[in-house]
Amino acid sequence: MSQPHNMAMATGSHAPGSEAPGFFKMTGPIVMAVFAVYLSIGITLGALPSFIKKDLAYSSFTVGLVIGLQALATLLTRAYAGKRTDVKGAKNSKQIGVLLVLVAGVLYVAAGLLSAFHSLALAVLVLSRVIHGVAESMLVTGALAWGIGLVGHGKSGKVMTWNGIAMYAGIAIGAPLSIWLVNTSGVVSAFAVILVLALFSWMATAKLPAIALEATQVRTPFYKVIGLVAEQGMALAFSSMGFACIASFVALLFAENNWQQASLGFLCFGGFYVLTRVFFASFPDKYGGYKVALVSFIIEIAGQLLIAFAPDGITAIAGCALTGIGFSLVFPSLGVLAIKKVTPQMRGTALGAYAAFFDLSLGLAGPIAGIIAGWFNYQAIYLFGAISCLLALLLLVFKNTKA
Template sequence: MATAARTSLLTPAFVALAAVDLLYFTAAGIMLAATPLFTRDVLGAGNAGVGVVVGAFGVTTLLTRPFAGRATDRRGRRGLLVVGAGAMCVLTLAHLLVDSVPALVALRLLLGVAEALFIVAGFAALADLAPPGRSGEALSLNSLALYLGIALGPGLGQILIEAAGFAAAWVAAAALFGVSAVVILALVPETLEEPEDATPSALVSRAALWPAFLLFAGVAATGGFLGFGVLHAREVGLAAWGLAPLVFGATVVTLRIAFATLADRTEPMRLAAVALLLDAAGLVVMGAVASPVGVLLGALLLGIGSAFLTPAVFAAVFSRVAPAQRGSAAATTSVLIDLGLSGGPLVVGLVAAGIGLGPALVAIAALPLAVGGIALARQAGRKEAVRTAP
């Protein structure tokens, strides 16, 4: 059990957790690219069907997160990480047996449970490993693995699919999930300190709700892009459709390296609000400029917003809760992430069925635009209240 105060961020445990995330999210990147294409090209579904398949993942993730948060606060982070990664491995291999949309939806529902366990435990472990006042920096650096995986995974998926079909993509992703579980067992220690009392953590952390709602708005925008970006890129003539997620992920990685400490040095909620406005701009450009240039420029802007949004939100969240409540706070925040990841593709898919993918991406930009504007107004109001207070 970890008990000593940490002063160094780049500890062996922190590096090992980052390696696990790189493996895990490279596999997830393969799945992000392969799933919508498999649903359309092999199973014959339309845009609405693709939206249901991609969005189904978030339903069980949403239901599982609060209980995963309570479990990780009471029983530890490491066990849930192993179970989540191992289950992802097995369920990804099961894609080899899928021959219908309902069967794929069922698998996606089970994948959502496994994802919930892994992500909640991972966020809590990351907060445990961060020195005081450096949670934003810790998330910025750790998330490099996540976005490298999302950047590299779709391109790897395209190579595998074109060379050997979807089976090769499923097997490769499953292998990466399996290796990540092995690395956890070998190198990632338990990070949870003994809780101060036996009181169960809350299923919903009230302190996390408003910051998490900002993250929801941004993730819905990103989810719409991740669910349909490669399809939209193909429609507008971008032959190397893997470039769209590559530009997005590379932008996030570059900016999180260059500005790793920004969320800890500024007002995190204001930074999150500005990031939402950039997300909205990215979707508008991507959907309105129906060309490869429009797709890549939109992915760039969306990447800039995403680079700053998540560290800012988690810096705000973890500054508001005690260590023994981090699992609950991470669960509450990730529930809103799930709503965005599932709702974004679902809305884009349903709207695209009527008006096309480009206009649908523009339509969903209204969410981060509205929420970002409200957040900026709230921050300005609080600043004025402080200035005029006696």
């Protein structure tokens, strides 16, 4: 699952800082298209753990590995997606991303139909996860650059905020929706919904105009700014472990303990994440990224510990909600600190390099958490999440004190 990146890729007819008419008229279809694709990602997060564990009879480590493959594929193709958006245009990248979601959906359905052949089904799932990850990279890069080009760079923050809301709202709704679909009509029906969502995402933006490319634009090499934002990137990576643990294993945690309403864990995480962003999105700029990040880490640690030591499902759901509140402003808070290290002309590339740490975290968290679950139990995963977030807090404090 990716955050905003590679912002300075294309420009529209609006000068930087100018008012672009009809913000939601222009960007609403893009936000809906992003929501549909992240709804498909949420569906896989809700359906895959039980499918791999129970239907295909593989281990928790395999669950984490398959879940994490998508984020790893997104990470490895992030730089390519940015370059393609520069060369071919934002609309082109977004629509190609949607086509790849459609391909991934076909493969998910095929894996469901092949569930009697465990090894073959798993191989198809691995391929589908890789394609889904590439699709996410292409779609988000294209969607963000397209939205900014349509309404002007002066509203880039607003574009990022609404697309971020669409991403996590999609995951929050998609996961419980897929659990319901699997329980009522089977895993194949849940995977089939991905095909419908891909078609909707394509049609939602089909009539939006493409934006002109800036022929003289010089693209800053991706690798050069990674070192500049590494401190904030590492803090982001550590703090993202808690989110990854909820996304990959909360359903299995509830099943292991015979708790009910696992879907509420997803809903509360995503719901409180979105509400925090809606009401407090201005806090990093208003109070400073450092202060907001510290408070966010403390809240997230509390949420992870609540899940780790939860005596019942209600307590675990409350922990998911707290994690959502804490994690919501981590990316923008640390991002404010990261982009201060580069010139305005390099901010887009800096955000891309910074967000790559998020992808890396999601790619590593699943397998690590799967190993921990195999050694101990599913609740131990969230103690790992709390420790990871504590490391993020200590890293931030240490670097700030040193500075």
